[in-house]
Structures are given as C-alpha cells and as structure tokens.
Amino acid sequence: MKAGAAIELGRGESNSKGMTSTAARAGVNRGASILDFILRIVAFLGTLVSAIAMGTTRERLPFFTQFLQFRAEYDDLPTFTFFVVANSIVCAYLVFSLALSVFHIIRSNAKKSRIILIFFDTAMLALLTAGASAAAAIVYLAHKGNAKANWFAICQQFNSFCERISGSLIGSFVGVVVFILLILLSAAALSRR
C-alpha cells in the first residue's frame, strides 16, 4: 500500500516537475499492461476460432453403399475432442484473465496478481500446446499415413475434412506464441516494479 502511494505521489510530481524514475517505470509497466491486454484478445480470438473450426468439422462423402455411409466428424478421433476442449478452456480462461489485465493497467505496480497470472498462463500454455501438438500429430498421420504401421492416409478420401482440421490448428499455435510473449511481458513487469 505504501509503495502504491509513493508511486501515486511520484506521478503527481511528474506532471509538474517532469518524470521521476519511479513514475517512468510505472509508465513502462502501464504500456506493457496495455500490450498484455491486446495480446490476450489476440490469443482469445485464435483459440476461439480454432475451437469453432474444429468443432464444426464434418464431411459426408457423396457416395455410399447399402450398409455404410462414409462420413467423417471431428469427434471420430478422441484427440480432436481433446483439442476442442483444451481450446475452449484456454479461451474461457483468457476472458477471465482480461479482468486481471485491466487491473494491471490501472495499478501497474501490482505484484501478487502478476505471479498468479504467470502461474496460470504457464499452465494454460502447457494445456494449449498439448492439445495443438497432439492434434497436429494426428493431422500429419491423416495426411501422410504410415506404411509401417499400416495406417492409411484418410485425407485421400476426406479432402475438405482434412483441410479444415489442418487450418484449425493455426489459431491454436498463434495462441501458444502469444502465451510465451505474455509470460515474458509479465516477468519483465515484475522485475521493473
């Protein structure tokens, strides 16, 4: 509380006498917090689009036999279900973390909330990376198949299905990169307090 008051004082002075060192730091931290806020919105959109794109993927082939109808849906493969769940969780977390991000713009010398944010950001980074790379491994298999294990490249039949699931990975990987930047930003802000 005392440190907060000192910075308020510092900023008050800076209007009349010019920036003090403490106020300058607070200003840099405020800028970093605004960048943090923007990056969170980017990651939110990325994961949201990924979850929706994957979750609405289905393809029905135009031919069918008497007993079989050929169709592919994302939840035929459990990994893709995990991908959708992971992206949805991260997406929901990002909405809540926006509130903390706004709090950091207003109070740029907050400390404990930043540590909490770093911890959850790291956990969410791990979750998002796990979902995205597991899905990428299966997408690769769907495209290339594997001769040794006798797994066929299903993309030869389900073309638009494969394009859709490949595309939906992009948003997730954008989210991963953004999370790494967010953690770096938070660490830098903590060190500048």
Add this chain to the structure above:
Amino acid sequence: MKAGAAIELGRGESNSKGMTSTAARAGVNRGASILDFILRIVAFLGTLVSAIAMGTTRERLPFFTQFLQFRAEYDDLPTFTFFVVANSIVCAYLVFSLALSVFHIIRSNAKKSRIILIFFDTAMLALLTAGASAAAAIVYLAHKGNAKANWFAICQQFNSFCERISGSLIGSFVGVVVFILLILLSAAALSRR
C-alpha cells in the same frame, strides 16, 4: 550494481545486528535458487531417461514370412523421432541452465539473467509439451486404434514395443510439471528482489 552493494552491506550488518529485511529476502531467494537447481536436475534426468528409453526401442517379432520381417522401431513413426529430438534439446538446455542456476545461488538478486531464464524455460516448456503430447497421441492410437479411420491397434502385435514407448512418456511429463514449477519459482524470486 548499487542495489547489489546495498544488499551485500545488508548481509554484512545482519551478521552483527540480526537479519534485516533485505538480507531475509536474499536468504529466501537463495533457498529458492537451490530448489531451482535441484528441480533442474530432476527435469534433466527425466528428459534424459525419456530420450534414451524411446531412442533405443525396437522389437523384432519371432515369426517372419519369406518377404517380410516384422519389426518395429521408434523411428518408423516420425512423431517419435520428434519426441526424441525435443527431449534431447531440452536435456542439453537444462545442463547449460544449471550454470545460470548456480549463478543465482551465489548472486540471489540477479535480475536480467532471471528474465532470460524465464523466457527460455517457457520456450523449452512449449517444446517439451509438444513432443510429449504428440507422442502420447500416437501411443494412444497404437493402443486403441481407430475404427472410423481404419487404423489398427498395432500394440496387439508389438506388445513390448508399446509398453516401452508408453513408459518413456513418463519422464517427459515429469519434465513438463517441473518446468511449470521452475517458471513459478523464477517469477516469485523476481518479485522478491
């Protein structure tokens, strides 16, 4: 440099007059740095064992036809090659990071080196998680197969191969958990400076 000198002074005083607040913080940070060092060794061993266990996996079935010999090696599946490479990179990084960790035990108020460490730790966390979860997705497929995509459960034939690759995931996931703790520790140490 000035701050460092002040803390040295603070520690000097603490020997004669009792712990000052700064010295107490430095002590907590030193403890955290030692924990950091131990956790890095744990993660190093985990990733090393994972890489070796996966990299030496091969199975030759006792029967063969005239043209085919049934054998499975880890590099039949590109995902497992990625797993070994990712674990090796993280393992090598951890050895180098031990040096920085020792530096933090000696100079517990270091700032820039901690931020650098957080950044690389985060990147390595992402790499390790990607490798581990991609491999886990394929291992799951090898165990269960997928009826919709016509992918067979190869574990029915390659039993010991499958046990080996499943087991080698453990070290990697231990590494992931340790990295999350390491980032949290570093963030807490940064905030206590």
